Amino acid sequence: MSSDVTAASETGTGTRQDTSTGRRPGGRSARVRAAVHAAVVDLLAAEGGGEGLTLPLVAARAGVHATTLYRRWGSVAELLGDVASSRFSGADGELVVPDTGSLRGDLRQWAVGVATDLSDPDVLTLMRATIGSGEEGGCLCRGDRMDQLEAMLERERERGGETPDAEHAADILLAPLYYRALFTEAPGSTQWAASLVDNLR
Amino acid sequence: MSSDVTAASETGTGTRQDTSTGRRPGGRSARVRAAVHAAVVDLLAAEGGGEGLTLPLVAARAGVHATTLYRRWGSVAELLGDVASSRFSGADGELVVPDTGSLRGDLRQWAVGVATDLSDPDVLTLMRATIGSGEEGGCLCRGDRMDQLEAMLERERERGGETPDAEHAADILLAPLYYRALFTEAPGSTQWAASLVDNLR
DNA sequence: TCATGTTCGCACAGATCACTGCAATAAGCT
DNA sequence: AGCTTATTGCAGTGATCTGTGCGAACATGA
Numbered sequence: 001m002s003s004d005v006t007a008a009s010e011t012g013t014g015t016r017q018d019t020s021t022g023r024r025p026g027g028r029s030a031r032v033r034a035a036v037h038a039a040v041v042d043l044l045a046a047e048g049g050g051e052g053l054t055l056p057l058v059a060a061r062a063g064v065h066a067t068t069l070y071r072r073w074g075s076v077a078e079l080l081g082d083v084a085s086s087r088f089s090g091a092d093g094e095l096v097v098p099d100t101g102s103l104r105g106d107l108r109q110w111a112v113g114v115a116t117d118l119s120d121p122d123v124l125t126l127m128r129a130t131i132g133s134g135e136e137g138g139c140l141c142r143g144d145r146m147d148q149l150e151a152m153l154e155r156e157r158e159r160g161g162e163t164p165d166a167e168h169a170a171d172i173l174l175a176p177l178y179y180r181a182l183f184t185e186a187p188g189s190t191q192w193a194a195s196l197v198d199n200l201r
Numbered sequence: 202m203s204s205d206v207t208a209a210s211e212t213g214t215g216t217r218q219d220t221s222t223g224r225r226p227g228g229r230s231a232r233v234r235a236a237v238h239a240a241v242v243d244l245l246a247a248e249g250g251g252e253g254l255t256l257p258l259v260a261a262r263a264g265v266h267a268t269t270l271y272r273r274w275g276s277v278a279e280l281l282g283d284v285a286s287s288r289f290s291g292a293d294g295e296l297v298v299p300d301t302g303s304l305r306g307d308l309r310q311w312a313v314g315v316a317t318d319l320s321d322p323d324v325l326t327l328m329r330a331t332i333g334s335g336e337e338g339g340c341l342c343r344g345d346r347m348d349q350l351e352a353m354l355e356r357e358r359e360r361g362g363e364t365p366d367a368e369h370a371a372d373i374l375l376a377p378l379y380y381r382a383l384f385t386e387a388p389g390s391t392q393w394a395a396s397l398v399d400n401l402r
Numbered sequence: 403t404c405a406t407g408t409t410c411g412c413a414c415a416g417a418t419c420a421c422t423g424c425a426a427t428a429a430g431c432t
Numbered sequence: 433a434g435c436t437t438a439t440t441g442c443a444g445t446g447a448t449c450t451g452t453g454c455g456a457a458c459a460t461g462a
Contacts, residue, residue, distance in 0.1 A: 028428065029439065049335050051278045056419065065441050070421065072439085077252050131383065132333010134250050138384040172400065175380035176372040182332065183339040183379060199373065199400060228459060230409065257449065266411050271451065273409090 035062040036069065040083045045122045050080065050129025077133035081140050084130040087123075088143030097148045103156040103163060108194045110148065111173050115193035118181040127182070145174060164200060172199050236263040237270065241284045246323045251281065251330025278334035282341055285331040288324075289344030298349045304357040304364060309395045311353065312374050315346065316394035319382040328383070346375060365401060373400050 039062035044050060053076055059066035073079040090096065098109040117123060130137040149170060153163045163169075173196050180188040240263035245251060254277055260267035274280040291297065299310040318324060331338040350371060354364045364370075374397050381389040 032440080049278065049333075051276070051334055054419065066419090067421085067442080068440055075252070077250070128332050128335075128338065130333075131329050132250075132331075132338075133252055134329075137329065137333075139386070142384045171377040171380070171397070172373075175376040178380050178384060179372070179376035182383075183343045185340070196372070199402065201400065230459080233410080255449065267449090268412080268451085269410055 032062075032064055032068060033072075035064060036079070037083050037086065038062070040079060041087075041122060041126065044125045044129055048125060050076070050125070050132060053080075053129065055079070077137075080126075080130045080133045081137065084126060084137065084140045085143075087126060088141055088145075090144050095144060095148055095151050097151050099155075103152065103161060104197055106152045106155075107169070107173065107200070108197045110152065111177065111193045111196050112190045114145065114174070114177050115188055115190050118177060119187045124181055124187075131182075142174075146170065149174070169200065172196060233263075233265055233269065234273075236265060237280070238284050238287065239263070241280060242288075242323060242327065245326045245330055249326060251277070251326070251333060254281075254330065256280070278338075281327075281331045281334045282338065285327060285338065285341045286344075288327060289342055289346075291345050296345060296349055296352050298352050300356075304353065304362060305398055305401075307353045307356075308370070308374065308401070309398045311349065312378065312394045312397055313391045315375070315378050316389055316391050319378060320388045325382055325388075332383075343375075347371065350375070370401065373397060 036058060039058045040053070043053060043058060043061055047053070055069040055073070055076060056066040058079070059069050069079065073082065098106045098113070100106050100109060127141045130141055146166065150166050153166055153169065156163045164172075176196055177188065177193060180186065237259060240259045241254070244254060244258060244262055248254070256270040256274070256277060257267040259280070260270050270280065274283065299307045299314070301307050301310060328342045331342055347367065351367050354367055354370065357364045365373075377397055378389065378394060381387060
């Protein structure tokens with residue numbers, strides 16, 4: 001099944017750390033990273049958009065010198081990508097999906113969870129900024145959700161049930177959730193999110 | 202109700218003009234606007250993202266002084282909004298939708314058209330940048346498409362047919378199209394776009 | 403054609419950003 | 433504990449952005 005998600009991230013500082021032997025993700029680095037991430041979220045929430053977001057601004061907010069940001073991330077785009085990545089993907093390979101006993105029930109509860117997450121204005125602001133910052137921003141905002149969907153479908157298949165493929169499920173469930181969050185004013189209620197499952201054939 | 206066309210249509214049609222006595226959308230202004238819009242699209246296509254987009258940069262590309270941009274638009278966000286608005290919305294109130302005789306046929310052809318439009322990388326880049334630039338960027342990128350959908354449904358209703366409501370149609374048709382364009386690498390083929398109509402109940 | 407005032411180009415200044423050496427701190431390992 | 437070196441802080445510099453005042457050009461309506 002889907003236990004191969006563990007590998008990559010861990011401390012993923014975004015850019016650096018290629019083949020070099022020793023990384024140092026310990027105490028202070030982690031604290032700086034956390035402070036910077038928090039500062040990015042704060043600033044985005046405060047200014048309501050990633051337009052005026054610059055590295056010196058983030059640095060000042062985080063109580064860290066701008067030099068650090070220029071060296072570790074290099075650009076606003078990569079920093080946003082890192083923040084989004086750690087916000088929308090599970091820290092390690094851990095996939096948490098509802099387990100209600102039936103596929104429909106799982107999907108319904110999962111869709112409601114996604115809708116709830118997307119109803120947070122700060123999350124939306126982060127998503128917008130990340131998408132605007134580069135080509136792969138969208139994929140980063142999707143995070144683990146495709147894997148989660150796969151996991152639920154796979155479990156149903158092991159149970160012996162018929163399932164649609166993940167692509168179709170994404171079109172029916174994930175797409176409307178993200179669409180309404182980004183392209184409309186109405187974020188979509190949890191009831192509506194649950195009802196999406198009924199469109200699945 | 203339908204007489205507030207964007208370009209003010211020559212003579213102000215009576216005493217419509219808001220408090221400012223005279224706007225001047227004529228020759229040079231229009232030319233500057235077109236050059237600036239083209240420059241924005243060019244730069245986005247070239248640099249592949251709205252990250253380093255600044256007003257002086259756009260000005261240089263357009264052969265216009267930066268002062269003009271600062272005065273007319275004021276910020277990159279507003280400029281992007283203007284560009285997206287004129288790119289994704291019909292120039293005047295004109296709505297063009299396919300007319301094949303059947304609702305399903307109309308929707309299918311329309312979905313294929315949208316998919317084709319969204320398959321242009323430059324369009325995607327503009328969308329990303331606009332979304333990232335502010336709160337209402339997403340709505341601007343949606344453009345007329347909700348109205349187009351409504352128009353097709355309304356025509357079917359006048360024909361006496363049963364139709365789903367526009368919200369649901371948007372969830373089934375528009376949402377996957379935008380979702381795949383923004384959040385995945387695969388833009389979605391035209392065949393797939395046409396098949397979306399089959400999910401409509 | 404002529405008057406009007408909106409719009410644009412130009413020069414200039416303050417502010418901020420992006421980036422680079424060097425020194426100091428602290429994390430990881432033996 | 434002690435050593436190695438990844439990581440951060442500090443100060444400074446060139447480049448670029450943001451914004452203003454003034455005169456000229458041009459679209460608009462008479």
